[in-house]
Amino acid sequence: MELVVFFVAAGAAIATAVAVVAQKNPFVSALALLGNLASLAALMLLLQAQFLAAAQIIVYAGAIMVMFLFVIAYVGPRSEIGPGTRKPWQVVLAIIAAALIAIEIVVVVFSANFGEPASIDGSTFGGPAEIGQALMTNYLLAFEIVSVILFMAAVAGVVFGAGGRPLRLSTEEVLVKEGESAEARRRQASRAALDAARDAQPGEGAQ
Amino acid sequence: MTPALPLYLAVSGILFAIGLAGVLLRRSPLTILLSLEIMLNSVNLTLVAFSRQVGGSDGQVFALVVIGIAAAEVVIGLGLVIAMTRRQMVLDTDELRTLSG
Amino acid sequence: MSELVWITLALPLIGVALLAILGTKLPERGAGLLASLIMLAAFACAAIATIMLALRPTEERQVVELAWTWLSAGDFSVGLDFWFDQLTAVMLLVITGVGFLIHVYSIGYMKGDPQARRFMAYMNLFIFSMLLLVLSANFVLLLVGWGLVGLSSYLLIGFWHHKPKAIKAAKKAFIMNAVGDVGLVLGIFVLFVNLNTVSYSGVFAAAGELSETQASIAGLLLLVGALAKSAQLPLHTWLPDAMEGPTPISALIHAATMVTAGVYLIARMNPLYFYAPKVLALIVIIGVVGLLMSGAIAIVQTDIKRIIAFSTMSQIAYMFVGVGLSAYWAGIFHLFTHAFFKALLFLGAGLVIHALHGEQDIRNMGGLRKQLPKIYFCMIIGALALSGIFPFSGGFSKDAILAAGLHVGTTIGWIAYIGGLLGALLTGIYTFRLIFKVFHGRPSPYAEKVVPDAVKHHGEGPSSMLWPVYILSIGAAFAGLLQIPGVTHVVTSWLEPIAPNGMVEATVGQDWLTTLIGSVIGLVGIAIAYHLYARESDAAETIRLGRGRLIAVALEHRCYWDELYAWMFERPAQWGAAFLNRDVDRTAFRWLPLDGVGTFTAFLGRSFVVIENGVVRMYALVFALGIGAILLYLLVRGT
Numbered sequence: 001m002e003l004v005v006f007f008v009a010a011g012a013a014i015a016t017a018v019a020v021v022a023q024k025n026p027f028v029s030a031l032a033l034l035g036n037l038a039s040l041a042a043l044m045l046l047l048q049a050q051f052l053a054a055a056q057i058i059v060y061a062g063a064i065m066v067m068f069l070f071v072i073a074y075v076g077p078r079s080e081i082g083p084g085t086r087k088p089w090q091v092v093l094a095i096i097a098a099a100l101i102a103i104e105i106v107v108v109v110f111s112a113n114f115g116e117p118a119s120i121d122g123s124t125f126g127g128p129a130e131i132g133q134a135l136m137t138n139y140l141l142a143f144e145i146v147s148v149i150l151f152m153a154a155v156a157g158v159v160f161g162a163g164g165r166p167l168r169l170s171t172e173e174v175l176v177k178e179g180e181s182a183e184a185r186r187r188q189a190s191r192a193a194l195d196a197a198r199d200a201q202p203g204e205g206a207q
Numbered sequence: 208m209t210p211a212l213p214l215y216l217a218v219s220g221i222l223f224a225i226g227l228a229g230v231l232l233r234r235s236p237l238t239i240l241l242s243l244e245i246m247l248n249s250v251n252l253t254l255v256a257f258s259r260q261v262g263g264s265d266g267q268v269f270a271l272v273v274i275g276i277a278a279a280e281v282v283i284g285l286g287l288v289i290a291m292t293r294r295q296m297v298l299d300t301d302e303l304r305t306l307s308g
Numbered sequence: 309m310s311e312l313v314w315i316t317l318a319l320p321l322i323g324v325a326l327l328a329i330l331g332t333k334l335p336e337r338g339a340g341l342l343a344s345l346i347m348l349a350a351f352a353c354a355a356i357a358t359i360m361l362a363l364r365p366t367e368e369r370q371v372v373e374l375a376w377t378w379l380s381a382g383d384f385s386v387g388l389d390f391w392f393d394q395l396t397a398v399m400l401l402v403i404t405g406v407g408f409l410i411h412v413y414s415i416g417y418m419k420g421d422p423q424a425r426r427f428m429a430y431m432n433l434f435i436f437s438m439l440l441l442v443l444s445a446n447f448v449l450l451l452v453g454w455g456l457v458g459l460s461s462y463l464l465i466g467f468w469h470h471k472p473k474a475i476k477a478a479k480k481a482f483i484m485n486a487v488g489d490v491g492l493v494l495g496i497f498v499l500f501v502n503l504n505t506v507s508y509s510g511v512f513a514a515a516g517e518l519s520e521t522q523a524s525i526a527g528l529l530l531l532v533g534a535l536a537k538s539a540q541l542p543l544h545t546w547l548p549d550a551m552e553g554p555t556p557i558s559a560l561i562h563a564a565t566m567v568t569a570g571v572y573l574i575a576r577m578n579p580l581y582f583y584a585p586k587v588l589a590l591i592v593i594i595g596v597v598g599l600l601m602s603g604a605i606a607i608v609q610t611d612i613k614r615i616i617a618f619s620t621m622s623q624i625a626y627m628f629v630g631v632g633l634s635a636y637w638a639g640i641f642h643l644f645t646h647a648f649f650k651a652l653l654f655l656g657a658g659l660v661i662h663a664l665h666g667e668q669d670i671r672n673m674g675g676l677r678k679q680l681p682k683i684y685f686c687m688i689i690g691a692l693a694l695s696g697i698f699p700f701s702g703g704f705s706k707d708a709i710l711a712a713g714l715h716v717g718t719t720i721g722w723i724a725y726i727g728g729l730l731g732a733l734l735t736g737i738y739t740f741r742l743i744f745k746v747f748h749g750r751p752s753p754y755a756e757k758v759v760p761d762a763v764k765h766h767g768e769g770p771s772s773m774l775w776p777v778y779i780l781s782i783g784a785a786f787a788g789l790l791q792i793p794g795v796t797h798v799v800t801s802w803l804e805p806i807a808p809n810g811m812v813e814a815t816v817g818q819d820w821l822t823t824l825i826g827s828v829i830g831l832v833g834i835a836i837a838y839h840l841y842a843r844e845s846d847a848a849e850t851i852r853l854g855r856g857r858l859i860a861v862a863l864e865h866r867c868y869w870d871e872l873y874a875w876m877f878e879r880p881a882q883w884g885a886a887f888l889n890r891d892v893d894r895t896a897f898r899w900l901p902l903d904g905v906g907t908f909t910a911f912l913g914r915s916f917v918v919i920e921n922g923v924v925r926m927y928a929l930v931f932a933l934g935i936g937a938i939l940l941y942l943l944v945r946g947t
Contacts, residue, residue, distance in 0.1 A: 006210040010218045017222050017245050021229035026237045033241050036222075040248050043215065047259040052267050055274060056251075064244075064278050071285045072237060075292050091232060094929055098228035100936035104943055105220030109213040117212065118262025126267065134268045142268070146275040153279035160286030231929050301923050 013039035215256035222249035323432035340415035343428035351404035391445035409776035416772035434460035446507040465553040477549035488536020495529030527584035538570030555658030564647035591632030596727035599625035603734030635712035637803040642705035648783035649693035675751035704788030711814035711822040736833020744842040793819035
């Protein structure tokens with residue numbers, strides 16, 4: 001029974017992954033990735049990692065993918081333009097490389113002797129209590145560092161998105177920027193004339 | 208009957224390879240980021256599978272950390288994409304060859 | 309005393325370094341003064357060191373000292389060591405003394421040339437290399453000095469590098485010297501293989517253990533090096549072309565010092581050559597043939613510097629005859645006097661060329677003795693010394709060599725004697741041809757126009773150019789008095805100990821007899837030259853176009869040596885290249901996608917550029933392929 005679920009989920013995961021890679025439209029790719037994440041969550045449930053499966057859905061599918069979709073919507077309908085510098089032989093080589101690695105991994109895992117899975121306590125393994133305990137005791141440092149990294153990422157995101165602009169613009173600059181150029185130019189010209197008159201004062205008289 | 212460990216690992220390997228092919232073949236930064244996510248997820252699957260095999264929760268904690276890092280990386284990547292879009296740059300990694308400024 | 313020797317060696321090197329570092333910050337005259345002062349200091353040190361050596365008793369006059377060992381492998385070690393004995397002292401004095409005078413001369417000669425500082429630096433470099441050559445006490449260091457001397461010669465011949473002829477001449481000199489270097493290196497190898505040492509003391513001590521064949525082979529190979537450096541047959545063709553360089557270096561390198569390095573080498577290696585008498589005989593033959601041939605060619609040359617160049621070749625051939633006869637002291641004595649009068653002739657010629665604003669063809673000169681009397685006087689002294697007229701210096705030294713031939717008495721000795729006397733006749737002819745055509749007779753239209761102005765503007769020449777000429781003429785006139793047969797024997801007693809197996813020395817009677825005959829023959833030569841060239845007769849032209857036609861043409865083509873070498877080397881090389889291109893490259897490699905190996909290699913190169921086009925994706929692809937390959941390897945290896 002579990003085997004059936006496994007194969008369905010695995011098949012779905014692989015199919016959606018291929019869809020992510022092959023689709024021209026990034027929007028469709030993102031949606032396929034959502035499907036992939038769901039399949040993976042199913043697989044994790046099979047492995048009795050409930051908390052992680054939930055975290056995957058909530059964080060990954062719920063937050064990260066949503067962000068992706070926002071950006072894709074912002075960027076707009078741009079798909080890859082033209083063939084670019086991609087030659088057919090590059091495609092072949094890339095597929096060969098990927099296939100090579102896949103085959104190698106498959107060969108290795110099936111020829112290794114792992115033995116039986118350890119026996120676990122079904123009610124606590126993979127539950128939030130156990131994960132939380134590990135995070136707060138053994139892996140506290142990792143936890144804190146991840147927090148810091150996420151914080152830095154957030155700051156970076158703000159800088160990328162909204163950075164580069166001065167916080168307060170003078171009236172002139174705002175006016176110029178917003179296109180009321182005539183008004184701004186008039187004001188700048190009168191200021192310049194005033195400065196010139198002040199500098200030219202000693203002995204030269206007004207001009 | 209539960210699927211044996213090698214099956215999970217095989218699935219993970221195949222997913223990794225697919226993600227790799229995507230990174231190597233696609234030109235739009237968005238799609239490259241998506242393929243990268245597939246690769247990260249496959250690694251997560253491996254970690255969880257081994258965590259089940261060994262019986263401890265270390266693997267799952269590791270996978271959680273990976274999710275967090277993936278999130279951070281996606282933020283940066285998407286931020287770059289947005290910055291490029293704002294400057295009307297072409298979203299094509301083949302064109303973006305001069306890494307300066 | 310040994311510190312003084314090191315200082316003498318180091319000073320020119322410091323000069324080069326200073327001139328190179330200061331570069332254009334130094335004013336042009338400052339560079340010349342600096343270089344000359346360094347030479348003067350080096351000469352002073354050499355002189356003091358020589359005096360100190362002379363103050364020692366004769367047995368202790370050989371000083372070998374090691375500064376540091378730079379190569380040491382088991383038993384074998386090579387170091388920076390010098391060998392200071394009587395022979396070295398003579399060479400040092402000549403090099404630094406004449407070198408100093410020529411440096412001073414160069415200040416005037418190169419005035420106004422924007423590259424004068426580079427010239428001075430190169431000259432100091434040359435002096436350093438030459439000092440290293442004569443001071444070295446082992447063959448490896450000798451090679452270093454030998455090579456550096458060749459390099460300095462190349463740099464200085466091609467000094468005016470905008471002149472294509474100068475560049476070609478520099479290359480020719482360097483390449484021929486390289487041929488000689490091969491011989492020298494092979495000779496050193498032979499010695500090392502048989503005697504297991506490269507130091508002079510080791511070789512000299514063990515020379516007796518060599519069989520005659522081994523010694524002859526080594527001696528012959530070393531001779532090849534000497535022939536190339538000293539421009540003797542058959543490696544002589546570079547010397548006339550080397551006259552493209554500035555006159556001071558023709559005087560310094562191609563008269564007084566570098567070309568005498570071959571003579572020095574053979575003299576220094578006398579313990580080895582003692583065991584290779586056949587090679588010594590060969591040296592005499594080469595010398596005799598060389599001096600006759602070059603003397604004859606000099607008679608038909610029209611460029612003033614090339615006359616003197618062939619004369620140099622001839623005189624060095626005399627020196628070779630001297631050392632070939634085992635009369636090493638005589639060869640070195642002639643080297644000593646030759647430095648004076650040949651440098652004098654070159655520098656005087658330089659003054660004449662200067663006065664004529666660069667004209668070097670003697671057919672455009674004439675009658676200059678009225679306008680350049682001081683130069684004329686000095687050149688006469690030099691010419692008389694060169695022709696071997698008693699009591700000028702050249703006579704004493706040349707006759708010493710010939711008398712040695714007489715003394716030896718074998719066939720070789722007689723060949724040397726008769727050949728040498730014939731050569732003296734030729735010497736008289738070509739030398740005074742030069743004098744008469746340049747200084748006597750009616751001036752050519754060009755000379756009439758140019759010289760009076762030049763003299764009015766700056767006299768016969770700047771004092772920096774005239775004073776060295778005066779000093780050299782004193783030397784050319786009186787240096788012979790050091791070895792008047794039967795009266796003074798400074799040279800023989802000084803140099804005798806350097807040949808532990810003995811040197812040939814003629815008796816007093818033989819010597820005076822030779823002097824008499826030699827001077828008479830020289831005067832006969834002068835008379836012939838006077839008859840043919842001094843007066844306004846076309847006797848010379850008649851001979852040239854009439855009965856002497858064939859010989860004249862051959863001599864004007866320098867006996868066709870250049871053509872011979874072109875035929876021997878250039879044509880086969882070009883044919884070989886054409887063959888390779890046509891029959892090998894295009895046909896044998898036809899299966900390559902493009903024609904020829906060259907274009908195919910370029911094609912290969914271009915095809916590799918694809919993976920380095922700056923696209924990150926491509927690099928990632930290469931990574932992935934690499935990882936796959938490594939994993940595959942690990943996988944296969946594991947099973």
